[in-house]
Amino acid sequence: MNLTEEKSGKVAVLRVEGRIDALTSPQLEATLLGIIQRGERSIVIDLAEVDYISSAGLRVLLIGAKQMRVSEGSICLASLQIGVKDVLASTGFMNLFRIFKSGQSALEELA
Amino acid sequence: MKDSSHYRSLAVASRVDRLDQVADFVEECAVATAIVPHRLTVLRLVVEEVFVNVCHYAYLDGEGEVSVGCSVDDDAFVLEVSDGGRPFDPLTRTPPDTSLDLLDRGIGGLGIHLVRTLSDSVTYRREDDRNILRMTFRDKPVPPG
Numbered sequence: 001m002n003l004t005e006e007k008s009g010k011v012a013v014l015r016v017e018g019r020i021d022a023l024t025s026p027q028l029e030a031t032l033l034g035i036i037q038r039g040e041r042s043i044v045i046d047l048a049e050v051d052y053i054s055s056a057g058l059r060v061l062l063i064g065a066k067q068m069r070v071s072e073g074s075i076c077l078a079s080l081q082i083g084v085k086d087v088l089a090s091t092g093f094m095n096l097f098r099i100f101k102s103g104q105s106a107l108e109e110l111a
Numbered sequence: 112m113k114d115s116s117h118y119r120s121l122a123v124a125s126r127v128d129r130l131d132q133v134a135d136f137v138e139e140c141a142v143a144t145a146i147v148p149h150r151l152t153v154l155r156l157v158v159e160e161v162f163v164n165v166c167h168y169a170y171l172d173g174e175g176e177v178s179v180g181c182s183v184d185d186d187a188f189v190l191e192v193s194d195g196g197r198p199f200d201p202l203t204r205t206p207p208d209t210s211l212d213l214l215d216r217g218i219g220g221l222g223i224h225l226v227r228t229l230s231d232s233v234t235y236r237r238e239d240d241r242n243i244l245r246m247t248f249r250d251k252p253v254p255p256g
Contacts (some may be wrong), residue, residue: 022127022163052152054159055222065213083152090228091221092209 003031009111012040013103017049020057029060036064041073042110046103048079053087065096074098078106117144120180125166125194133179134158137190140181146188147248153229154190154248160222161192161201161244169196169242187231187247194242200235201244202227 001018012035020028035043045061047053065075078100080088088094100106121136123129137158141147147154158179165177180191206227207220227233230246237243 021130021159023130052155054156054163055218055225056159056163058221059218062213062216062218069213087156087225090209091207091224092211092216095210096213096216 001027003028005031005035008107011042011044011107011110013044013046013107015046015049015103019052020050020060021052021054022056025054025056025060028057029063032060032064033067036067036071036073041068041071043068043073043075044078044100044103044106044110045075046078046106047081047084048103051081051083053084055091058087058091058093061093061097076100076106076110078103118180118182120178122176122178125170125175125177125196127163127166129177130159130162133162133177137179137181141188141248144181144183144188146183146186146250150248150251154188157226157229157246157248158190158192160226161246164201164222165192165194165196165242168199169194171197184247187249190246190248192244192246195240196242198237199242200237202233202235 001024004015006013076098134155178193182189201223231249232247234245
């Protein structure tokens with residue numbers, strides 16, 4: 001898994017590349033919590049290059065979203081591939097996040 | 112007794128760092144049977160959820176052995192994951208309430224929920240002091256697009 005961080009206006013973008021599974025999710029968790037801890041209040045996780053997410057990845061998204069809710073910020077997801085969308089839908093996670101078609105449309109809306 | 116065709120199995124230590132080895136093995140078996148080649152991601156997800164669950168919960172004193180068996184039965188790809196840990200039927204877990212709001216949501220049970228949702232059938236049995244979870248996958252037409 002490759003992670004790339006970027007800042008665009010007030011929005012922190014985290015681009016993920018590769019599978020989010022039990023082996024890679026600790027890396028995602030550390031990076032995401034790092035972004036939250038340095039005080040970012042608007043985070044977009046761009047999943048354009050992710051075709052696989054397991055419950056280990058869902059756990060990280062949930063932990064991040066809960067922390068952001070407490071600090072009155074938000075995490076949005078962008079560019080969901082069909083397999084990822086299916087997993088989010090069948091676990092009710094589509095209702096927990098604001099979802100954008102692309103990273104670009106997320107930035108246009110949030111920046 | 113294994114009377115179904117194409118039976119292959121792999122035994123590994125119950126450690127999450129064996130995940131890729133296990134998932135790649137099952138994928139290879141599935142491709143060889145040509146039954147679920149377009150559902151490999153789904154299959155991998157089920158393998159991960161079941162395997163990781165065993166790694167975390169089967170052996171109270173840490174580590175044991177997990178066996179993964181693949182076969183074909185009645186035109187379905189059959190995946191069996193077994194361990195010699197304490198008796199535990201993951202299917203008796205209460206399904207997660209996927210309608211709850213963010214702050215009330217827990218992560219427990221999501222993995223087995225995905226296993227139930229994505230497999231065509233899933234059954235548990237206890238046999239010869241082993242937990243055996245059996246999942247089947249049937250070939251499905253590729254969705255348009």
